[in-house]
Amino acid sequence: MAKMDRMTEQLISADVVVVAYPMYNFSMPASVKAWFDSVMLKGKTWDAKDGSYAGLMKGKKALVLVASGGFYGKEPMASWEHALSLGKTEFQFMGYSDVRGVLAEGMNAGDENKMSVLTKSLRQVQDIAREWYGNGKA
Numbered sequence: 001m002a003k004m005d006r007m008t009e010q011l012i013s014a015d016v017v018v019v020a021y022p023m024y025n026f027s028m029p030a031s032v033k034a035w036f037d038s039v040m041l042k043g044k045t046w047d048a049k050d051g052s053y054a055g056l057m058k059g060k061k062a063l064v065l066v067a068s069g070g071f072y073g074k075e076p077m078a079s080w081e082h083a084l085s086l087g088k089t090e091f092q093f094m095g096y097s098d099v100r101g102v103l104a105e106g107m108n109a110g111d112e113n114k115m116s117v118l119t120k121s122l123r124q125v126q127d128i129a130r131e132w133y134g135n136g137k138a
């Protein structure tokens with residue numbers, strides 16, 4: 001419990017949080033899920049008031065970076081993508097005001113694809129960082 005409390009306090013102390021993980025069986029690795037399960041604490045990062053949920057992390061920003069072996073841009077695979085979508089949902093539930101995500105797809109589709117997708121993803125991350133930090137404010 002003490003370790004979970006420390007992780008929660010660490011998250012609460014941050015104005016910007018970045019998490020990065022691979023897709024495992026269409027979702028996030030169990031260790032990453034365990035981290036979310038540790039820090040999503042009622043009364044700390046979210047609350048339930050007057051019959052509805054309220055995130056307590058207002059004004060904060062979160063960026064979720066995911067790499068996957070396959071492609072999830074089109075149906076039917078789009079409906080199987082629960083790695084990036086779940087990560088973003090968790091932060092939205094905790095009330096983060098600005099939640100972004102980048103999915104580097106097709107990491108197992110050859111080196112050429114890997115390099116072009118990683119270059120594109122890096123550019124997306126740089127654009128987000130510029131937007132968040134470009135004017136000197138986080």
Ligand SMILES: Cc1cc2nc3c(=O)[nH]c(=O)nc-3n(C[C@H](O)[C@H](O)[C@H](O)COP(=O)(O)O)c2cc1C
Nearest residue numbers: 022023024025026027066067068069070071107108
């Ligand atoms: C246990 C395991 C499960 C995986 N499940 C999926 C999956 O469901 N869909 C997918 O597109 N890639 C899957 N992958 C591939 C990883 O997402 C991919 O290898 C990773 O994003 C690329 O990072 P790496 O170069 O460190 O392996 C899986 C990999 C492992 C090891």
